[in-house]
Amino acid sequence: MAIKTSELNALLFGKADKRRATTVLEAQKAVSEKAAVIELAVAGEQTVEFQLICVSAGEVVSRTSVFIENAREQSFLNEFALSDILVTFREHGQQYPAVGRWVDGDKIEVLDGSRRRMACIFTKKDFLIYVASGINSKHAKFLSDVANAHKPLSLFERGKEMQAMLHRKEVLDQKELAKVCLCSEALVSGALKAAALPLQLLQAYPSVDELGRPTIVKLHRLFFSLSDDEKSQLFTKLEQEPLWETVDLQGVSRITRKVTINIEQWHASLKSPVEHTTSAVDLVKGRANYRHKGDYLSINLKKVSDVDVQAILDFIQAQLA
DNA sequence: GAGTCGCAGTCGTGGCATGG
DNA sequence: CCATGCCACGACTGCGACTC
Secondary structure, eight states: OOOOHHHHHHHHHSSGGGOGGGSHHHHHHHHHHTOOEEEEEETTTEEEEEEEEEEOGGGHHHHEEEOTTOSSOGGGOSTTTTHHHHHHHHHHOOSSOEEEEEETTTEEEEEEOHHHHHHHHHHTOOEEEEEESOOOHHHHHHHHHHHHTTSOOOHHHHHHHHHHHHHTTSSSSHHHHHHHTTSOHHHHHHHHHHHHSOHHHHTTSSOGGGOOHHHHHHHHHHHTTSOHHHHHHHHHHHHHSOGGGGOOOSSHHHHHHHHHHHHHHHHHHHHTTHHHHSOOEEEETTTEEEEEETTEEEEEEOSOOHHHHHHHHHHHHHHHO
16 A cells, blocks of 8 residues: 655654655755764654765665565566656656665665665666664564555565465464455465466566466466476576567556466467377387376386286385375 | 547456355 | 455556547
8 A cells, every 4th residue: 555755754754854854955965965864763663863875876786785574576676667766767866865774884784765776776876875773673674664665565575475474373364364464365365376476487577566466366377287397498488588578569568468478378388298299118018118208107008917006006106105 | 740538458456256 | 264256346558539
């Protein structure tokens, strides 16, 4: 659920009027003075001193990292997923500083602003961020979660959060998840399916935010109908280049649709030739041959005595049970 | 030629019913 | 308990017609 910036600031800092240095002019002024320090109450509890830091464009990757518990999946932040802010970044640079904490001396962990960080990397712009020491993990998670409320998480990211809640036993089942997450049980089902899909598959799309429940359910069905060998073949195809970049269409929706069609076609081509293309291999001439493809094994036996049948069946049972 | 408007198609969501 | 399908409704997008 999206919330207003004013509400976000109020949640973030308790006293909204303390964040005066987040406007463009004040942020630029603070940077130029190299001494911008603001004192803020995180979550209305702990008062923390934030220092405005300007990380030069060339150092954004090496000096900063994203809070590991941030629900937003960083590998999805491509130029399509960031298209809503990239134009502004290219023309005017970063409008609002991010928020982070110091780690390992001079490194910065970004708590609020992972999309802005990635936009700076894409556009090769300096990265403005308010940084504080002594922010504990609980407050770090709070800042991260509130920031993410500003732009809704994708179904995959929500699914990951739900998986974690189930894992931590914060909720009993999907029904309770739906209540806690204020969504339908059908959406919970879809979100968990999305979270079960491999990143390589989702990265085939221009923007994972565009993937709704029906598409996720379709992908889940397609992917989990593949054998391990077929999944490997699919990954090999996906690794060559992002699938969405090969689609010559305009508009995220159309590209998304086309990517799904392409994956369905790949799936069909992987599934169709399986059983019939492998030829039988003779094990004992005239009496035993087999076909082996992926994790599938078919054995044909002729002229087998009852004793041998029982021995073979016992062996298979002992081996596979 | 550029801008605006309305329409159709597509896909999203939540709610509900049903079946395994 | 969970997955799935159906339904109604809403949002978004692209296209074509129309106007200036």
